[in-house]
Amino acid sequence: AQSxxxxxxxxxxxxxxxxxxxxxxxxxxxxxxxxxxxxxNRGLQFLLKYITGDNLVxxxxxxxxxxxxxxxSFHLKKPSALVSDSALYFCAVRDMNSGNTPLVFGKGTxxxxxx
Amino acid sequence: xxxVTQTPKFQVLKTGQSMxxxxxxxxxxxxxSWYRQDPGMGLRLIHYSVGAGITDQGEVPNxxxxxxxxxxxxxxxxxxxxxxxxxxxxxxxxxxxxxxxxTIYFGEGSWLTVV
Numbered sequence: 001a002q003s004x005x006x007x008x009x010x011x012x013x014x015x016x017x018x019x020x021x022x023x024x025x026x027x028x029x030x031x032x033x034x035x036x037x038x039x040x041n042r043g044l045q046f047l048l049k050y051i052t053g054d055n056l057v058x059x060x061x062x063x064x065x066x067x068x069x070x071x072x073s074f075h076l077k078k079p080s081a082l083v084s085d086s087a088l089y090f091c092a093v094r095d096m097n098s099g100n101t102p103l104v105f106g107k108g109t110x111x112x113x114x115x
Numbered sequence: 116x117x118x119v120t121q122t123p124k125f126q127v128l129k130t131g132q133s134m135x136x137x138x139x140x141x142x143x144x145x146x147x148s149w150y151r152q153d154p155g156m157g158l159r160l161i162h163y164s165v166g167a168g169i170t171d172q173g174e175v176p177n178x179x180x181x182x183x184x185x186x187x188x189x190x191x192x193x194x195x196x197x198x199x200x201x202x203x204x205x206x207x208x209x210x211x212x213x214x215x216x217x218t219i220y221f222g223e224g225s226w227l228t229v230v
Contacts, residue, residue, distance in 0.1 A: 040226070046218050046223070049216060051145045051216040090157065090158065102173060108157050108158075
């Protein structure tokens with residue numbers, strides 16, 4: 001079985017400060033990992049993904065995430081937060097060896113960047 | 116670029132009524148899926164399809180029906196609406212039929228209220 005956990009429902013950060021949104025996962029094999037962002041009343045937008053290769057993945061809007069296999073984590077980071085980064089963030093995982101098993105999403109973390 | 120298009124955006128139904136949420140994509144994606152989003156529950160998969168003529172159940176399929184007669188369209192039918200089906204519904208698609216690490220693209224959502 002595959003699962004993903006976002007341990008924080010809400011993250012607050014001051015504008016200009018670094019931000020981290022946490023994600024841990026559980027798969028039996030190797031993972032495909034994704035981050036999506038949802039702005040109010042909109043669909044989910046793709047930010048970045050880890051497939052293989054370099055553990056540090058860079059994505060849209062200055063976001064990056066680091067794949068840590070030993071800690072089974074894929075935390076989303078940005079060096080300097082903007083008020084416009086305020087949104088709902090979802091981590092998702094799929095086991096590489098799970099055939100057609102669909103992507104599993106976490107419950108989401110609401111990021112609030114305060115000016 | 117239309118991407119994934121969902122209609123209607125908003126709908127109010129009475130308990131017991133039936134309706135169809137439409138989803139179309141113009142990216143020639145094999146894989147399509149429907150999710151529902153509820154507060155504190157994240158995204159839960161309802162049904163998915165890996166190609167025309169092939170559908171399968173997700174995590175919460177009860178009360179919903181799907182079909183995939185063409186690559187482009189993947190409608191979601193509510194057979195007899197219940198208040199528990201009040202939710203935001205998202206259609207999504209990705210290239211390829213085996214999920215893999217392909218990016219999933221989401222529609223803008225359909226807000227459904229059942230009274």
